[in-house]
Amino acid sequence: MHREHRFARRSMSDVIDGELSPRQAIRFARHVDDCPRCGRMLRGLIRMRIVLSSIGQSQPPGPSIVPSVLERLRSEDCGHARACGTREVR
């Protein structure tokens, strides 16, 4: 039991990422079915990951960074030998 518990704890990230082999997945599922603590831990990690993902899908507030990057690029470019001779093609 302790061995299976340790295996389950070690495997939590791989489970979330879908990176366990089929055999390992069966082993993990067997343990979690019998271990409420690991079941709760898994559900907590999954919920946590869903919220983290939603943070990533949201747009950062404020204006786009694009104009300031282009401005910096153009201003530095003028002092850069390569860029001043750049051929611009659309």
Next chain:
Amino acid sequence: MSGEARQQELDDVLVGRARAGDRVAFERLVEIHADRLFSVVRRLVDDRHDAEEVTQEAFLRAWRSISSFKGDSQFFTWLYRIGVNEANRRTARRRAPGALTSLDDTHVEPVDGRPGPARKAEHDELRRALERAIQALKPEYRGPLVLRDVEGLSTAQAAEILGLGEAAFKSRLHRARLAVRNDILEYLPETDEP
């Protein structure tokens, strides 16, 4: 062709032109990738101003070294690696206790579509707790968590950006997830002890 494949194809064309010295093509790459890179960097450095400078610097470095980009990896992977390295340099120079990245100004919709202020309040509370937990992570653990779980990159992409082998990356990611989870246990009602 999937959206991702189309994006990759467009990147390849633009990178090819940029390598030949076409700055307009590179500027198109800036338009495509800058805001997303900024959102990643924003979570790795101390404040918005630093994140803007790091993002600008990353693109400047990318433009100056675009001729050395061989296409062995995807352009955005190469670009993110430059950005993450620059962010790490900035963080190492400036880091002070309690002055880590804040995600407080990131607007996030509720996890599921269920309406209701109670649900949104619960979600916002968990999000804020996660933000604090991410802030408390050491940089070596924060990068894997941000790239994999917040940005949704694959293990291989995130590991490559951070310059880690997959085994080392997975180990750091696992530790980061457990550390964050331990910090937010009280917000996970179905969860018990570590």
